[in-house]
Amino acid sequence: MTILVIAEHDNQALKPSTLSTLAAAAQMGGDVTLLVAGNGCGAAAEAAAKAAGVSKVLLADNPAYDHEVAENMAALIVSMAEGYTHILAPATANGKNFMPRVAALLDVGQVSDIIKVESTDTFARPIYAGNAIATVQSLDPIKVITVRGTAFDAVAAEGGNATVEVLEQVEDTGLSRFVGEEMAQSDRPELTSARVVISGGRGMADSEHFHLLEKVADKLGAAVGASRAAVDAGFAPNDMQVGQTGKIVAPELYIAVGISGAIQHLAGMKDSKVIVAINKDEEAPIFQVADYGLVADLFTALPELDSSI
């Protein structure tokens, strides 16, 4: 059993999703190699060498892997896949982008978004927006897997002592070219790893009103999320969307404000430890999953909440 884990990083450090993926790898057992591919990502590789349970770090540092372009990432991973029984990546936008490409080039299936390791070839994963959990056995010689970060407790970021090996070969397919990006700037914690998340829905009525949430978020050290309806209405940017087709979160505390609780939204947050719902409609389905429900107008409840914490 030799497992290759593909790191998600920001060139400086590993993202928490990588540490969760390493935890899934540890449950499968065996020797773990961590691939850090990027452009100017030497520092991330140094950090990777300290992560618990990693025996070797492979560093592929080249402009070809800038922004983890899927075509080049997949070519790189496939070129070095021989000898591994499992290839794992976090189920992030990057992992979801390049991993199926890896699987197809290796002529194997992919098991997406696993939430549980049953054995070295059997995994549980949500289907139908989390309304069912499937247990699937992979029949392929190489298991290509993406891992849902919130389902595994991160391994320690410090304490390991792996060697770093530099990969000299470069895979540049020329199939796609990075043109630009518009990244949201925020000092708040990252949505998928925050301890507290407060999300707003269509009930917020206006993007201006999102600052009511933000004030509470700042007091609680929370990340801010949104329902799709709120994103569609332009109240919040797309990367804040929580749900089946947005981000999956499982914080200690999730506060849903002016969100009705559609199954697609629940799929992204119902594994949170404590759920609070603030909604003026006492029949709103969100109350069926909330530990604490407050039937109230959010425009009075949020300022009150802000002043009482």
Added chain:
Amino acid sequence: MKVLVTVKRVIDYNVKVRVKSDNSDVDLNNVKMAINPFCEIAVEEAVRLKESGAASEVVVVSLGPQTAQEQLRTALALGADRAILVQSEDNLESLSVAKLLAKVVEKEQPDLVLMGKQAIDSDNNQTGQMLAALTGMGQGTFASEIKVEGDSIQVTREVDGGLQTVALSKPAVVTTDLRLNEPRYASLPNIMKAKRKPLETLTPADLGVEIKAHTKLLKVEPPAERSAGIKVADVAELVDKLKNEAKVI
């Protein structure tokens, strides 16, 4: 420019599925079926490309049971020109779908393949990337904007921290995200017209693809139920509970 669009027949997104009592799978008996929402967005985008003059032909393809004809007819009513059904009553995994689609691509030679980013039944999010790999095309996944400029296709992608734009050369595979567009409703005259549009039926054998199983479904279970908690009277009680009972703030 010729556009190939994939549409999958799935459970309607408003329906909450139930797991069969023997835990073998979900129960799809007498359940309302529809076009996968992301595929509907892909059809809409293709039709808009045609309306703007950027595309000359829109071909829709579905793989699945004979009943998937219904979803193909809906896509034709939305404005696609013709349809292909690759008929198979077996459950097709994403890699098999991608292999069959690769053959359809070989036959049809599209300049752009538009697909949904994810089927809301399997929640796999794989097939587009797999097809791109098998055909050696570039991929623009999770698209919220598509611009065709000569031989290049610019795709704005929804990524974790925001938006990213990539340029692909034709032919390419693009998968749609929710904000790409808002699909239209089919009008009655268009539904009538769609009945006369061509729909070709093929089999995996016609395409020379042998279907292989890559995974085995061992069981399907309902998720852990969350029970409703309590209603609090006011903000003060809420804060008290969060501090002293749940101890999360």
